[in-house]
Amino acid sequence: MATRVEAGSRERMLEAAISLMRRTGLSGAGINEVVRESRAPKGSMYHYFPGGKQQLAAEAIDVYAARVRDFLDATLSAARTPAGKVHALFEALARRIEDAQFEASCAAGAVSLDLDAQLESLRRNVDAAFSGWVDTIAAQFRPRNARAANSFASLVLTTIEGAYIRSRIARSTEPFREAGRWLSGIAQTTFGN
């Protein structure tokens, strides 16, 4: 029993860290906030994450990265044409930020703008998350035009990260929908119908 309860605490702390990072980046995901949000015993924090906040944040980014990768793959695969894939992705993201009332965005993006030189190891986790996502997006377009797929996928990710910033400030889904329209156009031109 004790093991199951503890395993639950560890998972809840990671989920709390992800949720807090999506809202206000690394600065909002301090030990006290994670303990409060997860309702885990404070002692279990250093039991599971002896490296403290940085270790927790790094593991949370890894969990989040895998989850987003699955989301990207499922959303893009459900549409058939290149333009349709891009449209479906930006529509899905628009609905997600609206559901979050424009108060939560990408955990990796939010952490990125909080990094300083002391957080070099966390930067590497975010870098791996971004690389994995670019690869997942690119896989959808490689069969049509291998040369352009990676660069286009990277543009898609850049635009998504920017759209989160714009959407949170405008409190509107329009930055996602607008970017989706332009990038669908590029997808059609570059990868065909």
Next chain:
Amino acid sequence: MATRVEAGSRERMLEAAISLMRRTGLSGAGINEVVRESRAPKGSMYHYFPGGKQQLAAEAIDVYAARVRDFLDATLSAARTPAGKVHALFEALARRIEDAQFEASCAAGAVSLDLDAQLESLRRNVDAAFSGWVDTIAAQFRPRNARAANSFASLVLTTIEGAYIRSRIARSTEPFREAGRWLSGIAQTTFGN
């Protein structure tokens, strides 16, 4: 004399707040950090900014917004063709983030991902900054295609904000240069040569 010294303190505090926000967003621009970075007497903080951190941040965003607007106008105006304007802008931004050793980005973008519901008034300052920048970018393209200019300018800003996130994590200018290539292509297609 006293007045001149005090006026200098106020300006130095605003500059320190901008510099700190560019590095780590709102979370890094606390009263203590701004006082330390600006070397202003702590008492002058509440003298000039009785509303504390939020007032200082809001005024710093307004100063920063005007400065970026001038930079956008000068950089875009210096090139002649639509594609050339986009290329020049992303090149200039690539050089800026490289000069900052990938540790400083857009103050408004960095603050955006730190906002919560309690910071509604600051959100409005950032919203005004973004709107002003979109308008400044759009003005360059309206004579060619008035209908598309605003939406394209908004895409350019979205992409810039995302490129800052990607560049800081990759410690590379490539996200700016890559986005600049794609968006130059759109500019040529949409606005002609």
